[in-house]
Amino acid sequence: MTPPPAEPGPGAPGGLPPLFGRLERWTREQPDETAVKAVDGILTHAALTARTARYAAALAHAGVGPETSVGLLLGRSRESVPALLAVWSLGATAVPLDPGHPVERLGGALRDAGASVLVAAGTPAGLEAGRIRLLTPHEVRRGHPGPLAVSIPAPDSCAYLIYTSGTTGRPKGVEITYRGLDTFVEALAGLGLPAGGLGLNAVSPAFDGWLWCTLLYLVHGQGVAFADLSLDGLRQAAAEGRDPLPAGLRTASLTPSLLAAHGDRLASAEVVVVAGEACPAALAERFAEGRRLLNVYGPTEVTIAATWADSRRGDDVTGIGRPLPGYRAYVLDAELRPVPAGTEGELHLGGPAVARGYRGRPGLTASRFLPDPFQGGGTRMYRTGDVVVRRTDGELEYRGRRDDQVKVRGHRIELGEVERIAAELPEVVAAACCLLAPGQTLGLAVAAAAGSDTAALAARVVERCRKQLPTAAVPATVRVLDRIPTLSTGKADREALARLLAEPVRQEDTGGHPAATASELAVMTVWAEVLATEVPGPSADFFELGGHSLAAARVVSELRRTTGLRVGLGALLARPTVADVAAEIDRLAAEQGDAAGTGPAIATADATADATADATADAVTADATVTPDATADATAATPAEGA
DSSP: OBSOOSSOOTTOTTOOOHHHHHHHHHHHHOTTSEEEEETTEEEEHHHHHHHHHHHHHHHHHTTOOTTOEEEEEOTTSTTHHHHHHHHHHTTOEEEEOOTTSOHHHHHHHHHHHTOSEEEESSOOTTOOOTTOEEEOHHHHHTSOOOOOBOOOOOTTSEEEEEEEOOTTSSOEEEEEEHHHHHHHHHHHHTTOOOSSSEEEEOSOTTSHHHHHHHHHHHHTTOEEEEOOOSHHHHHHHHHTTOOSSOSSEEEEEEOHHHHHHHGGGOTTOSEEEEESSOOOHHHHHHHHTTSEEEEEEOOGGGSSOOEEEEGGGTOOTTSOBEEOTTOEEEEEOTTSOBOOTTSEEEEEEESTTSOOEETTOHHHHHHHEEEOTTTOTTOEEEEEEEEEEEOTTSOEEEEEESSSEEEETTEEEEHHHHHHHHHTSTTEEEEEEEEETTTTEEEEEEEEOTTOOHHHHHHHHHHHHHHHSOGGGSOSEEEEESSOOBOTTSSBOHHHHHHHHHSOOOHHHHTOOOOOSHHHHHHHHHHHHHHTSOOOOTTOBTTTTTOOHHHHHHHHHHHHHHHOSOOOHHHHHHSOBHHHHHHHHHHHHHHHHHHHTSOOOOOOOHHHHHHHHHHOOOOOSOSEEEOOOOTTOOOSOOSOSOO
């Protein structure tokens, strides 16, 4: 890389930006160690630098420079890292995208960003790319290699754009500056992880949790190991006979939900990072034992992460800890006055990592990015909408949200966005969305215009949501109701709606049939518990009931516990009906019995039958219910949208 580094700070004469200074160090000190590991191969640190130089040359030839937006649609390929670094080496603006997202959403983001180049293996079918120039990895690899020259970008120019859920029904692009990126990298370097080994990145490439995982490891000289824990990724791993998680991980970053589902395969991890959701105390205690645990919090608008709790310094890792170096955290009342320790207030975040704002949304920017009265000098702070308490020891405790924003499997979702997309159908006269217990799926109720075909309408709403929204934002249950429950203010009563949608549908309304065998009864009981819904009978499909990759992992774990058999995740993914899973259980039981010389056997406790009987309840007031399948669930792998 040029110019030569000397562990410089940003803007140091003749120096490299902090990130590239770190990358140069590891290229020099451990050139042959793995820097990136993916299903399509690995890159050593030396190869990563060389590949970055090739991408930078190709992008520069395509006219990319400061403030040029470049779409990155490479998924979890090893090519994704050098492509990102190349954009930053030119001082341009990266626009990370997820190939699993609907093409309408991808096209909208590219148009809003004003992207002139799209780096991808090919243009997805149906994507309206306009005049955007396509640059493929194959084309890049044919270019002539050369040294990587790194530009020093203007501090307030845009380093990357992340598109998050928006209340208007379209995503909003958060503009993060190079000043913010440098501030974050320097704070990250202070964590002091050991060099070498692999760190897990199981995040959707469209979110800045992906950046967290990638930069955390590269800054410390560890390799980024990509894994796909979405349903498609789990299916592919099962079909190929491999574990979806790479072996020998030294560091792992996951949401608490993913950690609970896959943590038994992280025995080698010395450091575990949880982010994106509140971390239950029991889970924190379990994974803090014998290793270092970090609980990381931060909205996208303040450059990936803003606070962390670190077990190594004695923090309470069920809380969100203290601000990162260079970041500022204020707990304020409605008049923007600090509240006393122990009192709830809204968290506001300040410092040089605060975003520039929302792309093309000056009104929204002004409402969320406020002048910082505690620093002055034109600085700003971000109003998070999160309610916290500052403890007497200075650590922060997360208490919830002030608005209608929720987290689903680590993704930040505005309920209003889902409602508005559903309400765009002419047959829908009202729509209300809510978070369903245990917090991993959404429910949506719509009221139909007179004379509408309610069954067809529910299906149309699901189809529209699938085409417009990331999978985590697609409601797991859609019902057409005569009336949406409301508060005295006339607004939708989301708590009452969640209770209503959680009630089971009559079996006669769904064509359900009772279980015929003990194995089917056992499967139905576990599914009902995990999915918090009625399972109508042996023909029920796990994904049509709202199942997703996290729920699949929980189901398999619980079936193993209750049956004593090694039920495989691949069996559920390939044949997701109650009858098929029960048949697999019977097969495994027969094999186990034959091995023991006792014949087939499976024990089902009386309590199982009681639990299933108790799960049958009265009908809900609904004309139609649709539960979309989750076969494109690319969102189960996100530690954080904003870490």
